[in-house]
Amino acid sequence: MFHKILIANRGEIAVRIIRACREMGIRTVAVCSEADRLALHAQIADECVCIGPAPSRDSYLNMQAILSACEITGAEAVHPGFGFLSENSAFARLCERCNVKFIGPSPESIDRMGDKANAKTTMRLAGVPVVPGSDGAITSMAEARRIAREVGYPVMVKASAGGGGRGIRRVDNEDALEAAVTAAQQEAQSCFGDDTVYLEKFIVDPRHVEIQILADEHGHVVHLGERDCSLQRRNQKMIEESPSPSPLMNDALRAKMGEAAVSAARAVDYHNAGTIEFLLDTRGDFYFMEMNTRVQVEHPVTEFVTGLDIVQQQIRIAAGEPLDLRQEDIHLTGHAIECRINAENPALGFRPSPGTVTALHMPGGPGIRVDSAMYAGYTIPPYYDSMIAKLIAYAPTREQALAKMKWALAEFLVEGVDTNVEFQLELLRDPDVERGRYDIGFLTRRMEGK
Structure with missing residues (x-):
């Protein structure tokens, strides 16, 4: 060690x-x-x-x-x-x-999964379901038009080296394709230094469901169930929960998605913690979207429902220790929800709000966890991401976890800067969110009044 x-x-x-x-x-x-x-x-x-x-x-x-x-x-x-x-x-x-x-995967695994277009090809060869689209990066507009016609509009243009919702454009018809490809390439070059993009079919009204995996350096791979990350704004996650509240999710589907995630990890000889992200459509079919070769922001919800410390598992794997877990040892118990608390003003287009925290009260109690680096008197700098805390609530049922999260948000006090706490609370009070009836387009439609 x-x-x-x-x-x-x-x-x-x-x-x-x-x-x-x-x-x-x-x-x-x-x-x-x-x-x-x-x-x-x-x-x-x-x-x-x-x-x-x-x-x-x-x-x-x-x-x-x-x-x-x-x-x-x-x-x-x-x-x-x-x-x-x-x-x-x-x-x-x-x-x-x-x-x-x-403390992470090998450089070779990062390369194979970091390029989204190549990762998609690798997954197809490994038998993992993928969204129909280009076989790797597109090399010309003629190729983009041909593939879009084959899979049918709408389509998505995505940066091969993308992440964090950058370099992504939806295209509803051929007239808009060239402008979308150019814009995605420019954003990808600016954000990642790589302007290659690929194209895939746009899955209408899917849920964003991801599977957490752990893989040691001795060939053992397990999955830790799913997280639902469908509540997002501009491809940026806001609220995550485990297990997924989708009416389609059941033990059989969870096992099938978990097996696909394990196959994906094995296909690139992966070790350490990683996340396989899928789109789950309204029929219960799922498609590989990408792999995150690192610990995720939302890992605490999985830690709550499995009782495992994912960061400590990462360290043990990197030290060469074998996993002391078998798949049959892992059970999801209860329900966990995470809200990302950002220093931003939702009323002003989510404008970042750096500044000094003049007063602070963070909620607590059984089943409440706050991951944060804030303290009263701390000055939030303007140079980095606006996330200042993660608030996680855990309870035996989703209904109880939601109630606990609402009280925790109501108790969360940050003065001196603007935050999205009230916005998160209003979102969780939405009847559709309370019932788990949402998809990745839900928040956009809600904010646009549709």
Whole structure:
């Protein structure tokens, strides 16, 4: 087991990893930008190294600075969290060259699943259901038009190196195809430095259901059930829950999706924690969408319903330990819901709201968990993602978990900056959300009054 781990991230996920390490008796090294010198993760780690100015490219994306911090502190491993360098195969390779263990999959697995177009081809060959569309990246508009006609409109244009809802365009007819492809390519180049895109059939009114997997370095792979992430705005998840409230979800479908996720992991010789994301249509058919080769923002809901610590499992796998779990050992118990709390103003188009937290009260009690790096007096910097907390509620039933979450949101107080707490509370009071009757287009239709 490692004696010291460096956390190459910030905010609540860095705090989450530090706490997991502390429970395991592992010393931690935080890294911070100049803007984060007073951040919670920088204060509670055993050591902290400032790695550069505020902009991410000069700090949290600075591979050389991070590995230099490993060298001067003696950290044997790096946990990348999510975002930043977590799915960067070049960084994983650099860690290998520097004899620092990357707590995640191999660079080869990241490459194979990080390119969405290639991942889709790999899954098709592995027998995992995929959405009809291009076989890899599209190379010309003539090819795009041909494929769109074959699968039928509407279609989706997606960035091959995409993530976080970037580089995605819906196209309803051929007249709009060229403009959508060009826009997706430009956004992909700007966000990911890669303008390749692929095309797939748009599945009408699907749910976004993902399967959490764990895979060790000895060939053992298990899945931990599903999370429903259909409540999202502009392809950005807002609320997640486990198990899925879809009326289509049952033990047989869950097992089938889980088996497909395990097959997907085996197809790329995957190890560590990962998530296979699917679209589930109104007939109960599901299609591979992408794989996230890292820990997910929404991992706490799975931890609640399985009783497992996913971050600690990641660390044990990276240390070479075999999984001590069999598939038959894993059972989903109760229901968990997560709300992402952002420093933003929903009334102003969800405009980010950085600033100083002048007063703070976070809810608690049985079945309530808050993952956050906030404290009263903390100044939220304008340079990074606007998520400031994750609020998770757990109870024996979905109805009880919803009630608990509503009270927790009503109790959540943040002064000094705007947040989306009230927006989340109103959303959970919607009769359709209360009944679990929603899909990935639900929030867009609701906000547009349709």
